[in-house]
Amino acid sequence: MPKIGINIATGSLQQAEMIVGIDLGTTNSLVALVHPDTRKPVVLKDQNGLALVPSILHIGQHGEITVGEAARTFLKEDPSRTIFSVKRLMGKSYKDLSSSQDLFTYKIIDEDKESLVKVQVGQQFYSPIELSSYILRELKDRAEHMLKTPVSKAVITVPAYFNDAQRQATRDAGKLAGIDVLRIINEPTAASLAYGLGMSPEENKTIAVYDLGGGTFDVSILQINNGVFEVLSTHGDTYLGGDDIDRAIVDFWLKQIPVSAQPKKEDILMVQSYRLAAVQVKHQLSMQSNAEVVVGGHSFSLDQFQLEEIIAPLVERTLASCQHALADAKLSINQIDEVVLVGGSTRMPAIKKKVAAFFGRSVHDALDPDQVVALGAAIQADILAGNNKDFLLLDITPLSLGIETMGSLMDVLIPRNTKIPFRVARQYTTQQDGQGSMRISVYQGERDMVQDNRKLSEFNLTGIPGMPAGVPKVEVAFLINADGILTVRAKEIRSGVEQEIEIKPQYGLTDQEVERLLLDSITHAKDDIKKRALVEARTEGEQLLQTTEKFVTKYAASLSPKELSVTAADMQALQLALTMEDKDLIHQRMEALNETSRPYAERVMDQAVSTALKGQKIE
Numbered sequence: 001m002p003k004i005g006i007n008i009a010t011g012s013l014q015q016a017e018m019i020v021g022i023d024l025g026t027t028n029s030l031v032a033l034v035h036p037d038t039r040k041p042v043v044l045k046d047q048n049g050l051a052l053v054p055s056i057l058h059i060g061q062h063g064e065i066t067v068g069e070a071a072r073t074f075l076k077e078d079p080s081r082t083i084f085s086v087k088r089l090m091g092k093s094y095k096d097l098s099s100s101q102d103l104f105t106y107k108i109i110d111e112d113k114e115s116l117v118k119v120q121v122g123q124q125f126y127s128p129i130e131l132s133s134y135i136l137r138e139l140k141d142r143a144e145h146m147l148k149t150p151v152s153k154a155v156i157t158v159p160a161y162f163n164d165a166q167r168q169a170t171r172d173a174g175k176l177a178g179i180d181v182l183r184i185i186n187e188p189t190a191a192s193l194a195y196g197l198g199m200s201p202e203e204n205k206t207i208a209v210y211d212l213g214g215g216t217f218d219v220s221i222l223q224i225n226n227g228v229f230e231v232l233s234t235h236g237d238t239y240l241g242g243d244d245i246d247r248a249i250v251d252f253w254l255k256q257i258p259v260s261a262q263p264k265k266e267d268i269l270m271v272q273s274y275r276l277a278a279v280q281v282k283h284q285l286s287m288q289s290n291a292e293v294v295v296g297g298h299s300f301s302l303d304q305f306q307l308e309e310i311i312a313p314l315v316e317r318t319l320a321s322c323q324h325a326l327a328d329a330k331l332s333i334n335q336i337d338e339v340v341l342v343g344g345s346t347r348m349p350a351i352k353k354k355v356a357a358f359f360g361r362s363v364h365d366a367l368d369p370d371q372v373v374a375l376g377a378a379i380q381a382d383i384l385a386g387n388n389k390d391f392l393l394l395d396i397t398p399l400s401l402g403i404e405t406m407g408s409l410m411d412v413l414i415p416r417n418t419k420i421p422f423r424v425a426r427q428y429t430t431q432q433d434g435q436g437s438m439r440i441s442v443y444q445g446e447r448d449m450v451q452d453n454r455k456l457s458e459f460n461l462t463g464i465p466g467m468p469a470g471v472p473k474v475e476v477a478f479l480i481n482a483d484g485i486l487t488v489r490a491k492e493i494r495s496g497v498e499q500e501i502e503i504k505p506q507y508g509l510t511d512q513e514v515e516r517l518l519l520d521s522i523t524h525a526k527d528d529i530k531k532r533a534l535v536e537a538r539t540e541g542e543q544l545l546q547t548t549e550k551f552v553t554k555y556a557a558s559l560s561p562k563e564l565s566v567t568a569a570d571m572q573a574l575q576l577a578l579t580m581e582d583k584d585l586i587h588q589r590m591e592a593l594n595e596t597s598r599p600y601a602e603r604v605m606d607q608a609v610s611t612a613l614k615g616q617k618i619e
């Protein structure tokens, strides 16, 4: 592919399609890309030279949205309509947040404690996904403005500890912002990539990524094996960061003046001035050994030594986390090959020193710690753009993969968003006595009924030796390799009969189709649950009829005429219920039949007349 030069400063000519890297942060977000000329990752800055977009949004009276620096002033002026730290809400239910609720100045609605949270602003409700999408849109706009070309593809980073729901929420936010999220990658992985770690295929290393930002701390232990990153462990504190350091500095100063001279809590402006003075001095101490400031008519000073003392307890907490993460990864300190620093607070010499001393090695700190994650995301984006062909990448499956089981139900073997390569196997059995073959139909999608999903392939496992229903053990294994190729293998374990096919899961499926399938699954979620329940009830009902019939035929001699006639009537009633759309009725009829058969089934079992029924459930 011919490369076309671009001047990021002037925004002159560009490539047709750029893939950007986005760090969607709790306090700040950034967008970066690998410069086509220099082949170096760079963050995109606005007209004022600012790279960071504060992750803050303000929603005006008429629903107008302001994002970033412009929204910051509203934090004080209009707190109930100004949203910050939305990342903390991603993929969370109200229940998850109840302990930290008072840290938010805006309203989080709590009607349904189990479902995903919503933020209420005026009369409107916003999901964290939607709110994040506004930040992402701002980044997309910034990139398009700077590059003078449409930008619709991105790699977005998330903390290593994000679960599936949080990752999916991030992906959905991207989609909503008109961004095709090619990949969600872990922040520590991105930071390591920014330092070139893991970029050579034979590299095998263990890395500790220490990330201390404004409000959160986490440490991740990563292992790179032949270009594949794996998170061995993470630990941290979601409420520990530079903000705590600022508070500690203010407290240190306040102890030096009489209580009567200290600002009152209500004097928000003065409290704020103290905080800002602390931030200023803290930042200065990252470059010089002491600093002074005048605030509220008092002059204060701070030197490196004092600062180290003040922050010692906080640093200790982070190092205890590192210890934890190492223990979880079953590693000792000397097994760590590289240490990477991330987050604005790691600019502090005191922190660098302590972290280096803890790990007993020098740390990677050459890059801007606020930018490393975005820079690494840009490197990943560049790899995805095909500019670095030797590099092996891990992907995730965009949709669930499974097979059809009884009643046309989808049985998911690989849930969507599973990291690949991946392998899973599950056992199935036959429904009919003497069944010699089994059809394996492979589907992709999120709906409960297979007909609502997309059929990928179908094959027959033939040659199953004649056995009673339920006896054969057919193991169906799904294996997706790193290229996204799915191999489905079915094997009858007792006889060893085996068959396999290879499928390319994404072949022919456009992003729009993936999106539609996902949307459908959300829209139809309630219907699907109902349908599934009905199908399950019918399948159970049919099974019960079959088992009862077998039993009654076999042991007719041991049953009284009354038992036989009542059973026949109950069976007929159940048979009728199976033709109707009422799962509760089916359950009632099943229960009635069970009630009827229980006494004689127990009797027959007790007499140990049969071994054939062992393991069957007749309750």
Ligand code: AMP
Residues within 6 Å of the ligand: 027, 028, 212, 213, 214, 215, 241, 242, 243, 279, 282, 283, 284, 286, 342, 343, 344, 345, 346, 347, 348, 369, 370
């Ligand atoms: P982040 O969330 O990664 O953007 O980190 C922001 C935090 O880093 C804030 O608490 C800042 O005060 C802190 N920070 C930024 N620059 C410096 C610096 N030069 N020295 C010390 N702390 C800094």
